[in-house]
Amino acid sequence: MDHKDCIFCQIINGDIPSAKVYEDEHVYAFLDISQVTKGHTLVIPKTHTRNIYDTPGDVAKELFERIPQLARAIKMTYQPDGMNILNNNEKAASQTVFHLHFHLIPRYLESDNSFNFTWENNTDHYTLEDLQNIANDIHLNIDNDNLHSS
Ligand code: 5GP
């Protein structure tokens, strides 16, 4: 279902121009206007979902299925030294466009300052028992997932 106010739905429909990399029945891929690094690509489902939380498994399956091929195409084109695949969910995680999308961000060692994040290591704060308790808590809610069957 497309959402009139959603800029990515408008891009899929061609109402807003985009530099298209790939399109099929389920998926649309295009260059991110911000080009954090050269070749920075967004991959989106044609079905509008807000983010990962409201995305049914079949929509995710079609989307993820195409990501390795798109990543390899970027790699073949620009020979980056690496690639980050990033998905932001909700404002606290820096989501600004509320239509599910994955960023494919090629990384080039010579321009490594164009993309940064800090990744704290808190290994010392958790025992193995703490970790198992957290894992058990999450596991319990797998059965409570309403979208699981779709
Ligand atoms: P988010 O922060 O939600 O993970 O990422 C949204 C991304 O969409 C941003 O990187 C932003 O540059 C990109 N973006 C926003 N508006 C447009 C647009 O109109 N065209 C294109 N190609 N990218 C857009």
Ligand code: ZN
């Ligand atoms: Zn949308």
